[in-house]
Every structure is written in C-alpha cells, then in structure tokens.
Amino acid sequence: MHFERPVSRTIRRQSEISMSPNKPVVLVVEDHTLIRQAALDIVNLAGFEALEARNADEAIKILESRADIRLVFTDVEMPGTMDGLKLVHYIRDRWPPIKIMVASGRAIVGESQLPAGARFFSKPYDEASIIGTMKVMLTASAI
Amino acid sequence: MVAPITLHPETALSLMLAVISSSSTPLLLLNKELRVVAASASFCRAFGIDPGSMPGQEFAKVGAGEWAMPQLTSLLEATASGAAEIEAYEIDLHRKGLPVCHLIIRAHKLDYSDKSQVLLLMAVADMTKAKADDKFKDDLVRQKDILLREVQHRVANSLQIIASVLMQSARKVQSDETRGHLQDAHHRVMSIAAVQQQLAASTLGNVELAPYLIQLCKSLSASMVHDHEQLSIKVDVDDSIIDADVSVSLGLIVTELVINALKHAFPEHRHGIIDVFYRAHGQNWTLSVSDDGVGMPENANDKKPGLGTNIVEALAKRLDAEVVITTAHPGTKVSIAHSQIAMVENVILEPA
Numbered sequence: 001m002h003f004e005r006p007v008s009r010t011i012r013r014q015s016e017i018s019m020s021p022n023k024p025v026v027l028v029v030e031d032h033t034l035i036r037q038a039a040l041d042i043v044n045l046a047g048f049e050a051l052e053a054r055n056a057d058e059a060i061k062i063l064e065s066r067a068d069i070r071l072v073f074t075d076v077e078m079p080g081t082m083d084g085l086k087l088v089h090y091i092r093d094r095w096p097p098i099k100i101m102v103a104s105g106r107a108i109v110g111e112s113q114l115p116a117g118a119r120f121f122s123k124p125y126d127e128a129s130i131i132g133t134m135k136v137m138l139t140a141s142a143i
Numbered sequence: 144m145v146a147p148i149t150l151h152p153e154t155a156l157s158l159m160l161a162v163i164s165s166s167s168t169p170l171l172l173l174n175k176e177l178r179v180v181a182a183s184a185s186f187c188r189a190f191g192i193d194p195g196s197m198p199g200q201e202f203a204k205v206g207a208g209e210w211a212m213p214q215l216t217s218l219l220e221a222t223a224s225g226a227a228e229i230e231a232y233e234i235d236l237h238r239k240g241l242p243v244c245h246l247i248i249r250a251h252k253l254d255y256s257d258k259s260q261v262l263l264l265m266a267v268a269d270m271t272k273a274k275a276d277d278k279f280k281d282d283l284v285r286q287k288d289i290l291l292r293e294v295q296h297r298v299a300n301s302l303q304i305i306a307s308v309l310m311q312s313a314r315k316v317q318s319d320e321t322r323g324h325l326q327d328a329h330h331r332v333m334s335i336a337a338v339q340q341q342l343a344a345s346t347l348g349n350v351e352l353a354p355y356l357i358q359l360c361k362s363l364s365a366s367m368v369h370d371h372e373q374l375s376i377k378v379d380v381d382d383s384i385i386d387a388d389v390s391v392s393l394g395l396i397v398t399e400l401v402i403n404a405l406k407h408a409f410p411e412h413r414h415g416i417i418d419v420f421y422r423a424h425g426q427n428w429t430l431s432v433s434d435d436g437v438g439m440p441e442n443a444n445d446k447k448p449g450l451g452t453n454i455v456e457a458l459a460k461r462l463d464a465e466v467v468i469t470t471a472h473p474g475t476k477v478s479i480a481h482s483q484i485a486m487v488e489n490v491i492l493e494p495a
Binding site for chain 2: 041125
C-alpha cells in the first residue's frame with residue numbers, strides 16, 4: 001500500500017486544472033526550495049507537467065507510485081540516503097526508459113560519471129539550455 | 144686553500160674526540176670491532192642513552208640493543224673493511240614505548256697511516272620531523288583543495304539561487320520595463336557565474352579568456368536571441384590567459400555591450416551579426432563589441448546613459464582602459480582599450 005506524498009498531489013491537482021493530461025511528466029529533485037520552484041517553472045515553460053521531490057527518497061516513492069514519468073531532472077548534493085548521482089544510477093537500473101538530466105555546483109561531476117545518455121549542467125544553469133535539452137530529450141523519445 | 148697541518152696521531156685523536164663530543168649532529172666513532180670509541184653528547188641526548196655507558200660499548204648493545212639491526216651491522220662491517228661506504232642509508236629505529244624514528248645513516252672509514260687502527264665515523268640524521276612536516280604540508284594542500292572545491296560549490300549554489308529568484312520574479316512582474324531590468328540582472332549574474340565555472344576548472348586563479356567569452360556569448364544568445372537565423376554573435380578572441388579578477392570585469396563589459404546591441408541595434412527583426420573581439424599585445428589589450436545594426440541615434444540628446452553604460456564606464460576605469468564609441472556604417476563599435484602610454488612616454492623622454 002503506498003500513499004502519495006502531499007507535495008506531488010498538490011502539483012498534480014494544479015496540473016489537472018491547467019494542463020492537458022497528455023503532457024510528458026518531468027520529476028524535479030532538488031532540496032533547495034527556491035531553486036526547486038524555479039526548476040518547476042522551467043519545466044512548465046518547456047510545456048511539460050512538473051512533479052517535485054526534495055530528495056532521492058521522495059523521488060523514488062513518486063517514481064514507484066506512477067508510471068508516466070518520462071524525465072528526471074535532479075540536483076547532486078542532497079540530504080538523505082542517496083545523493084543525485086546514486087539516484088540516477090538507481091533510476092537507470094530500475095526504470096531504464098526514463099531520461100536523466102543532472103545539475104550540480106561541483107565542476108568535477110561530468111557526464112562520464114552519469115548513466116549513458118544522461119546530460120549534465122553546471123550550476124547556475126542557463127534556463128534556455130535546460131528547456132532546449134528537455135524538449136529534445138522528450139521529443140526524441142516520443143518518436 | 145688550507146695548508147696541511149701534520150699532527151701527532153694522539154693529538155689528532157684527541158682533537159677528533161673533542162670535535163665529536165661537541166658536535167650538534169649525532170655522531171658515533173666506532174673501531175673495527177664496532178665498539179664505541181666516542182659518542183657525541185647530541186647522539187646520547189637524541190636517542191636517550193646514558194653517555195657514561197658508551198665508551199667501549201658494543202654497537203649492538205648501545206641503549207637497549209635497538210641499534211642491533213643486521214643490515215646496518217653488516218653495512219658498518221663492510222665499511223670498516225673498506226668494501227663499502229654508507230652514503231645515505233635509511234632505517235627506522237624502534238624503541239620500546241617511543242614513536243618510530245626515521246633515520247638516515249652515513250658512515251665513513253677514517254684513513255690513517257697506521258692501518259691497524261681502523262675508525263668509523265657514523266653520522267645520524269633524524270628525518271622524523273621532516274617527514275611529519277612533509278605529511279603536514281601534503282595534508283594542508285589536500286585540505287585547501289577540498290575547501291576550495293567546497294567554496295566553489297557553495298558559490299555556484301548561491302548563484303543558482305540568485306539566478307532562480309531573478310528569473311522567477313521576471314516571470315511574475317506585470318511591467319515590461321521591470322521584467323527587462325530583472326532579466327538584465329539575471330544576465331549579469333550568469334556572466335559572473337561563467338567565470339566561476341572557468342575558475343573551477345583552472346588551478347592558479349587564471350582564466351582562459353576565449354572559452355570563457357565563447358561560453359558567455361553562447362549563454363546570452365541562448366536566452367536572448369529568439370531567431371538564430373536573424374541574429375548571431377561571433378567571438379574572436381586570442382589565446383590570452385588572464386587574472387580572474389580582470390576576466391570578471393571583461394565578462395561584465397561584454398555582457399552589457401552585447402545586451403545593449405541585442406536590444407537596440409536590430410529593431411523590427413533586422414538581420415545582423417554582433418562581433419566580440421579581443422587582442423592583447425604585451426601589456427596592452429583591446430576589447431571591442433561591434434554590430435551591423437541601425438547605429439546610434441543622430442541626436443546626441445537621445446543617447447540616454449543607462450545602467451549598462453554606467454557599468455561599462457566604471458569597469459573600464461577599474462581596468463585603466465578607455466572607452467571609445469564609433470559609428471561603424473553600418474552599426475556601432477564600442478572599443479575598450481588599455482595601453483601603457485605612461486611607460487612609452489618615459490622611454491621616449493629618456494636621452495638616447
């Protein structure tokens with residue numbers, strides 16, 4: 001038995017009102033509230049439905065609760081049992097089709113440390129390139 | 144040149160004993176049976192040995208016998224026989240209840256005309272502290288690296304927070320003018336962030352200017368140019384490597400001038416190119432941003448100095464550089480030049 005966390009329910013309710021049901025769903029994982037809110041805006045601006053999680057544990061619970069998440073955009077340094085790097089490797093193992101985007105303030109994290117096909121962005125990231133990459137990744141996978 | 148002094152063997156020995164006993168380097172004088180002839184006070188002090196126990200003592204029984212290391216003993220015997228000479232032999236001295244000492248041993252056979260009287264001089268250097276110092280320094284360097292990475296990470300995260308807040312505010316405000324200002328502020332933050340990213344990749348606090356300005360213009364173009372067929376930004380920068388502080392200023396100047404050109408030079412979807420150029424010759428350098436747009440308004444009164452212009456003027460002043468704005472037909476060219484005129488004048492004024 002699994003109960004959805006209030007955090008994702010709020011977003012879903014908003015999305016039910018304002019968005020069409022067929023938009024690809026993007027899960028944003030970021031522990032800092034201000035950065036997370038802006039990232040959710042970016043996802044909406046790109047034309048996708050946004051879900052949010054504050055850490056890897058929340059993210060995994062959300063991923064377990066629904067099958068329509070197409071892309072995960074995550075921070076690296078987060079409190080909890082897993083950091084973003086461990087999270088994306090876990091996601092690739094358990095849900096291979098999910099696309100992965102990673103952002104970090106640590107310059108030493110590179111795409112070589114990420115699962116194949118995942119994209120890395122240095123913080124502070126450029127919103128236009130996040131939107132562009134999300135669109136490319138989700139459109140390419142839809143074909 | 145030192146004139147050779149011939150001494151009576153006994154005088155020579157007593158002189159040598161006096162030198163040894165007062166030497167600050169731990170020294171041992173051994174005979175060919177490896178018995179102690181003399182030990183310096185420093186040796187007894189350094190290794191906690193009673194000086195009274197030393198004369199005539201077997202080397203292997205010095206102290207509590209901790210010097211009886213087979214390898215060392217055979218090396219000393221080989222030295223006594225003239226078969227070897229110990230230049231720098233490293234040993235670890237283990238004593239009960241004391242930390243291990245890292246020692247370097249040097250031993251020389253002293254030649255006398257009387258071949259029956261073989262003497263060995265053994266000098267000991269304690270490297271324990273030097274080794275500990277080296278480790279301490281290595282640890283410090285490692286800690287500094289970790290700390291620096293941590294600071295860079297924190298700076299990046301803080302800049303991300305600022306950038307996020309500015310963009311969110313820009314999306315929420317009703318007034319177009321205010322939105323423009325917030326977006327400009329966001330560009331300025333991103334311009335400084337780009338330096339941070341270049342710095343994180345460098346080690347000496349220097350920044351390669353070309354990749355930095357290319358990244359900067361790419362990011363400006365990605366967020367401000369909607370039609371890349373209509374407008375493009377060209378970056379022509381030499382391979383200068385400059386101080387991070389200077390690069391922050393140059394990056395901000397480029398940000399202001401490119402934003403300015405994007406906003407004003409190409410009204411009504413006019414097509415065009417913005418050219419970012421940098422060249423250094425020794426201490427002198429020129430940075431310019433030019434466009435092939437509509438050019439500046441004819442009426443000088445229309446040239447309202449905005450915040451951007453003020454920022455460029457202030458930064459140029461900081462860099463000891465001059466701002467020159469020229470009409471390029473078509474378009475506008477803004478050059479910021481730094482030249483060491485004062486030095487050149489001094490050279491000319493000096494009599495030949």
